[in-house]
Amino acid sequence: MQRNHSSPEAKGGDGDYIPYVPVKERKKAEFEKYRKRHRPADIVAEENKDIGSEDDAIGPRSKVSLLDQHSELKKKAEAHKVSELDKQKEEEAKILHDIKEASALMSVAELAKGVVYTEPLVTGWNPPRYILEAPESKNNRIRKKWHILVEGDNIPPPIKSFKEMKFPKVVVNSLKKKGIIHPTPIQIQGLPVVLSGRDMIGIAFTGSGKTLVFALPLVMFCLEQEKKLPFGQGEGPYGLMVCPSRELATQTHELVCYLSEELAHEGFPRLKSLLCIGGTAVRGQVEVLKRGLHIVVATPGRLMDLLEKRIMNLEVCRYLVLDEADRMIDLGFEDDIRTIFSFFKSQRQTLLFSATMPKKIQNFAKSALVQPVIVNVGRAGAASLDVIQEVEYVKQEAKIVYLLECLQKTAPPVLIFSEKKAEVDDIHEYLLLKGVEAVSIHGGKDQEERQWAIKEFKSQRKDVLVATDIAGKGLDFPNIQHVINYDMPADIENYVHRIGRTGRCGKTGIATTFVNKLCEESVLRDLKALLIEGNQKVPPFLHQLDALSEDLLDLGG
Template sequence: MSSTRTTETNGAEPTYKRRRTQRSPSPQYKLDDDDTYEPYISVAQRKQAKLAKLTSWGAGSDKDKANKLKEEEEERQDEEREEERRKERARKERTLLMEAQEVHERKAVEDSKKTETEKAEEHDAEILAAIASRRKLASDLELAQGVQYTEPVKTSWRPPRFIRERTSEQHRRLREKYHIIVEGDDIPPPIENFTDMKVPEPLIKFLKSKRITKPTPIQLQGIPTAFAGRDMIGIAFTGSGKTLAFCLPLVMVALEEESKLPFVRGEGPVGVVLCPSRELATQTYENVLQWTASIAKEGKYPQLNTLLCIGGISMNDQSHVMNKGLHIVVATPGRLIDMLEKKRFTFDHCKYLCMDEADRMIDLGFEDDVRNIMSFFKHQRQTLLFSATMPRKIQDFAQLSLVKPILVNVGRAGAANLDVLQVVEYVKQEAKMVYLLECLQKTPPPVIIFSENKNEVDDIQEYLLLKGVEAVAIHGSKTQEERQYAIKSFKSGAKDVMVASSVASKGLDFNDIQHVIIFSMPKEIEDYVHQIGRTGRSGKTGIATTFVNMNTPEQTLLDLKYLLMEAGQKVPPFLTSIEDPRAAQGGSLTGCPVCGGLGHGISNCPKLEDTQRRQMASHRVSDDRGGY
C-alpha cells in the first residue's frame, strides 16, 4: 500500500499513511519486426561496397574523389608501416649465426655450379685486388694536400715540320715496322734518326764512333716522347739501348737550363736517375760522363756537372763537383735520401726523375724510399720508368701515378732477348762443378756465371782458380772496393770469368759477352730473363746455358718451358714432359700479373710468396722492438 503524509495544525505529531507505488511496464523487444538492426559487415566487404557505389555513380564530385584518394593513401601507409614493424620483429628474432649459415649455404650452392677454372680465376682476381690497393706514387705532401697534376710538363722541343705533317697512319706503319706498341693520348711521332730528333752534332759524332748510327726501337719512340715532356713507361728487352733513351733527354734538359743561366754553387740538380744497385748506378754515371764530355768537347755547348751518389764511396771525393752548380745526379735510393736530408743539395728546381729497372724500384723493397725521395720535390716533375721486365701489376700502378703517361713497349714485358740462344741442360747437383769446365770451353772469354747462393759464388770462384781459370766474384756481401775491382778487371779483360749473384744481373753492360752460364736456376723467371740478357746485347748474338735438376721447382721449370716456346727455342724432352695443371683444368694460360711468368697464376707466384714472407719478417722485427 502507498503511504501519504498529513500535518496536524494543532501541534500534534504528524501521522503517516502508506500507499502502493506503481512501476512502469518492462519494454518488450520484437527482433523480427525491428527495421533498425544492421548485421556485421567485414572491412573487405565494406571496401567492395564503396568501390561498387563509386563505380555506379560514375565520376563523383572532386571533393569525393579527393577524400577517397586520401583514405586509400592512409590505408596504404598503414599497411606499409605494419609490414615494416613485422620485418623489424623478424630481424630481431634472427641471429647472426642464422644469417651466416644462410650466406654460407648460398655460397655453397653458387660454388657448386662453377667449374674449377672459374673458382681459380675468382680466387686470383681476389688476390690481385688485395695487392693492388696501394697508394699512388707521389710525395706525402702531395697526397696530404690533394695536389694532382693534370697536364704534362711543357718543353720547347718540337719535331721537324716534315715529321709533324705525316699522317697518323704513317706513324702507325712505322711503329709496326719496328714492332713498337704504344698506349696513351697525343703520342709524339717516332723518329728514325738522331739528327731529326735535334740531338747535338758532337754527340751524334760520338755515338757513331761507338758504332751507334741509328736509334733502336725503344729510342726511336722513347726519345721523342721524353723530349716532349711526357711521363713515360718504357719496356724493352735487355741490351736494347734503354739507358740512352732516358739519359739523353735529361742531358738536353740540363743543357737548356745551363744555356739560359749558368748554374752556380748550391744550384741544381735539374734531374735525377735512380738505380736499384750500385753497379748499375756507376755504369749509368760513366755513360752520362762520356756523353756530356763529348757535347762540351768542341766548345759549342757548356760543360755539365754530374754527381754519383751511391753507398760505399766517400762523397768527399766528389767535392769538386758539389762545389759547382749541379746538373745531373745518378744515385741509389739510400745514399740519395741521406744527402737530401743533410741538405748537401736540394730538389727545389728538379724537374726530371727517371727510375731504371723501375719494377724493382717501386716494388715493396724500394717503394717507401721512392716516396721519401719524392717528398723533396717542390714542383711538378717529368717521370720516366724503364725496365725489361715490368709485370701488368706494376704497369697499372704506374699508370695511376703518372700524368697522362705513354706506354712504349717493344716486345712482351718479361720476354727473353731473341738474340740469345738458350740451352737448358739437366745436370745433377754433384756433377755441376765438373760440367762447368766443359761449358766454359764452348766459347772464348769473357764469360759470366750466375748463382743464387753467395756461398756457392765463392765456391765456384775458388774451384775455377784452382783449375787455373782467371776468375773474380761479386755478390752483396763483398765490400764496395771488392765489387768495383771485380767489375773493372772483368771489363778490362784482365779476368776471363766473373762469378756473380743476381746483383750483377740488372742492367749491367759488359763488352762482347758471348756466353752466360746459369749455375743455379733462379726461382723467379724475371731474374732468369735479366741474367741471360747480359749477352746478346746491341744486336749481337750470345749463348746462355742453364743447369737444372731435381732441386729446381717444377713451377720454375714450367715458366722456363713457356719462355723457350715463346722465343722459338729448342725445348728439351724433360721440359716438354712437364704438364701444366691449368691446361688440365681447361683454364686460360695467361701470364702472372705479378712477375710475368707464363707457367703459373698469381695464386702460386714465387715472387708474391717471397714478398709476403719479407713483410711478415719485417712485422716480426717491429713487434720485437716494440717490446723493449
C-alpha cells in the same frame, strides 16, 4: 588413466580443441621457423618466386620426375654459386682499386694536399714538320715493323734517325764512336716521347738501349738550362736518375760523363754530374754538391741519406728516372722512393724503365705519372730472341766439374751466375785453381773490390766474371759471348735479366742453364713457356713435366 578428449584439459582457454603434437614434430616445426627467420632475404625471395602451381611443385607428390627435379635444383644451385662468385670478384676488385689508389707513387705532401697534375711538362723540342704532319697510318706502320706497342694519348711520332731527332752533330758523332749508328726500337719511339716532355713507362729487352733513352734527353735539357741561366753554388740537380745497384748506377754515370765530355770538347757548356752510391766517401760528394751540379745518378740508400741530412735538395729538379723500377719497388724500396718523391717541390717529368714490368707495378706507377705513354718493345718479361737458350740437366754434385766443359762452348768473355754468395766464391776459387782468368762480385764484397772486378772484366783483362744477380740487372758488358746460369734463379724475371747480358744490340749470344731435381717445378714451367715463346729447343725432361702432372692427377683421382 585414459585421458578423455572431451574433458576441459583437452580444450584451450576458449574451449577449442587442441590436438596432441609429439615432441619430435614440435622440435621440427620450431627448427623450420628458426631456419626461415634466419635465411637471407634474397634466397627467400628466389624461392617464393619459383613457387608455381601444384603441378610444378618439387617434392614426392610432384608430377615432375625426380630426374627433372634434380636438374632444376642443380641449375638453381649453380646460378646461386655464380652470383656469389661475382659478388666476391666485385669486392676483390674494389679492394685492389683502393689499395692502388692508397699506394700511389707520389710524395706524402702531394697525397695529403690532394695535388693532381693534369698536363705534362712543356719542352722546347718539336719533331721536324714533315714527321709531325705525317699520317698516323705511316707511324703505325713504323711501329708494326719494329714491334713497338704504345699506349697513351697524343703519342709523339716515332723517328728513325738521331739526325731527325735534332740532336747536335757532336752527339751523333759521339754515338757513332760507341758503335751506335741507328736508333734501336725502344729509342725510335722512346726518345721522341721523352724529348716531348711526356711521362713514360719504357719496357724492352735487356741490351736494347734503354739507358740512352733517358740519359741523352737529360743531357740536352741540362744544356738548355745552363745556356739560359748557369747553375751557381749549391744549385741543382736538374735531373735525378735512381738505380737499384751500385754497378748499374756507375755504368749510367759513365755514359752521362762521356756525353758531357764530348759536348764540352766542341764548345758547349760543361755539365757537372755526381755519382751517389754506398761504399764511397761522402766528403767528396758533399764538395761537388756545394759547387752546384746538373745531374745526379744515385742508389736509393745513399740518396736518402743526403736528402734527409739536407746536404742535397731537389728544389729545382724537374727530371726523375727510376731505372729497373720494378726491381726497386718490388724489393722493398717503395717507402724509400716515396720519401724521395716528398723532396720534390713541383711537377717533374717521371720516367720508369725496365725489361720486366709487372702489371701491378704499371698500375702503381700510372697513379703518379701525368698522361703517361707506355712504350713496349716485345712482350714485357720475354727473353731476347738474339739469345740461344740451352737448358741442361746436371746433378748438383757434377755442376762444378761440368762448368769447365761448358766454358769451352765459346770464346771469352763469359758470365757465370749463381744465387748464393758462398757459391760464387767457391766457383771463383775453383776456376783460379784450374788456371782460368776469373774475377767475382757479390753483395758481400766491398765497393772498391767490386769496381776493380768489373773494370778488369770490361777491359777484357779477365775472361770470366762470376756473380750473383747483382750483375744481372741492366749492366752492359761488351761482347759477352756466353752466360752460364750455375743454378736456376727462383724468379723467372731474374732469368730473363741474366741471359740478357748476352745477345745485346743485335748480336747473338748463348745462355746455358743448369737445372736438376732441386729446382722449383713452377719455375721450370715458366722456363718451358719462355723457351717455347722464343722458338728455342725444349729439352725432353721439361716436356715430361705435363705428363708427370697428369699421372699424379690420375693417381689422385
